[in-house]
Amino acid sequence: MLTHKVFLTQTDTTIGFVSQDAERLTQIKQRPPYKHYITAVNSQKTLQRFTRIPSRHRNRVRRSQKTTFIMPDGHSYRLIRDRHHLLLMNRLGWAYTTSANLSGNAYDETFAKRSADVIIAPLEATKQASTIYKLGKTTLKRIR
Template sequence: MLKNKVFLTQTDTTIGFVSQNAERLTEIKQRPPHKYYIKAVNSLKTLKTFTRIPSNHKNRVRRARKSTFIMPDGHSYRVIRDTHHLLLLNRLQWAYTTSANLSGQPYDEIFAKEAADIIVTPLKTKKKPSIIYKLGKHTLQRIR
C-alpha cells in the first residue's frame, strides 16, 4: 500500500519526495535511470540490514547529523534524526529521498504538489542540503 506511494514532505534538510519505489521517483523527476537515490533509514539497525560500514568510519556514521554517506559499493544512505521526518520513516523503515523538483530545475511548489500522491504537512522552507561524504575502506572524501 504505502510502498508505491510518493510522499511530499519536509525532510530533515529540504522539501522533498519520499518513496520506496525508485522507478516512480525517476519517472516524476524525469531523471536518468542509472543514477542512485539517497536511501533514508530510520535507525542504525535498519542501515545494517543494507550495508556494512567500514570499521574506520563507524563512529562518524553513528554520530553524524544531516550527513549522507556514499558507501564503497556506490549506494548512499542517511540516518534520519529529525522527529518530523521520523514519523513517516518509522512507518516505512527506509525510503528513497530526493528533492521535490524536476531534475536540474529549481523547486516549484505547484509541480511538487501535483506529482505527489500524499502531501505531509506542514511544508516549511528549504534548508541547507546535507553534507555528502564518500567512504572508502580507509579514506574519507567530502563530495558536497
C-alpha cells in the same frame, strides 16, 4: 499500500519526495534511470540490513546529523534524526529520498504538489542540503 506511494514532505534537509518505489521517483523527476537515490533509514539497525559500514567510519556514521554517506559499493545512505521526518520513516523503515523538483531545476511548489500522492504538512522553506561524504575502507572524502 505505503510502498508504492510518493510522499511530499519536509525532510531533515529540504522539501522532498520520499518513496520506496525508485521507478516512480525517476518518472516524476524525469531523471536518468542509472542514477542512484539516497536511501534514508530510520535506525542504525535498518542501515545494517543494506550495507556494511567500514569499521573506521562506524562512529562517524552513528553520530552524524544531516549527513549523507556514499559507501564503497556506490550507494548512498542517510540516517534520519529529525523527529518530524522520523515519524514517516518509522512507518516505512527506509525509503528513497530526493528533492521535490524536476531533475536539474529549482523547487516549484505546484509541480511538487501535483506529482505527489500524499502531502504531509507543514512544508517549510528549504534548508541547507545535506553534507555528503564518500567512505572508503580507510579514506574519507567530502563531496558536498
